[in-house]
Amino acid sequence: MLIVDGLSVDYGAIRAVREVSFRVPDGAIVALIGANGAGKSSSMNALSGLVARKGAITFDGADIGSLETDAIVRRGVIQVAQGRQLFPEMSVRDNLEMGAYLRSNAQRRATLEALMARFPFLQERAAQRCGTLSGGEQQLVAIARALMGAPRLLLLDEPTLGLAPLIVKRIGKVIRDLHAQGLSILIAEQNAAFACSLAESVIVLENGRVALSGTPAELSANDDMRRSYLGV
Ligand SMILES: Nc1ncnc2c1ncn2[C@@H]1O[C@H](COP(=O)(O)OP(=O)(O)O)[C@@H](O)[C@H]1O
Ligand SMILES: [Mg+2]
Secondary structure, eight states, X not given: OEEEEEEEEEETTEEEEEEEEEEEOTTOEEEEEOSTTSSHHXXXXXXXXXXXXXXXXXXXXXXOTTOOHHHHHHTTXXXXXXXXXXXXXXXXXXXXXXXXXXXXXXXXHHHHHHHXXXXXXXXXXXXXBGGGSOHHXXXXXXXXXXXXXXXXXXXXXXXXXXXXXXXXXXXXXXXXXXXXXXXXXXXXXXXXXXXXXXXXXXXXXXXXXXXXXXXXXXHHTOHHHIIIIIOO
């Protein structure tokens, strides 16, 4: 479904992503893992059209590598940015509605209703300002906001960052449920164990390059990988 071929991102002299290639098959969960600064967010932002990029990005057979963010979102590639990026002064409901800014009023209403039925938490907290939610709650709202845009490929950038283990588990369950319903997901994580527990294939980034890739089982059979990322 998504084919990334030779993706590069430069910030002036800083080469953040260098010739990265990978695929996300239809209905799959794929993980980009790597340390802080490895180039995960730059890769995600490149896919979303938020930073200048080189290389080919093909989604459902169409070249999206030179499209603007709105056009990419319209095609169903929707990102939950690192750090959630909610509007803290706005209510949960208003934040969710922002996620459907490109859709019709009827679509927005229908999706909001469906999401609130599915996550009663959103209904209960609809009027609460997002800035007063816990980190885990904010992550849930950020994911729901992306779902408001009717994604076909969901990009999740470090969904577990700063969250307690119990909350990480809860986010993992939400991701698994979305996948079970057929959504394709690309997840960027420093938490390699978490990513490996979800993904069917994993790409390890180091200094902007693909250092290694394979199934979680293949990676955990690799000594360097175990030592560097899994801590075992
Ligand atoms: N806007 C920017 N301007 C300059 N350098 C950046 C910018 N964003 C990221 N970088 C640099 O690019 C590299 C990759 O960063 P990033 O993609 O955020 O990695 P990760 O998400 O894996 O932590 C780092 O060296 C970082 O300092
Ligand atoms: Mg990042």
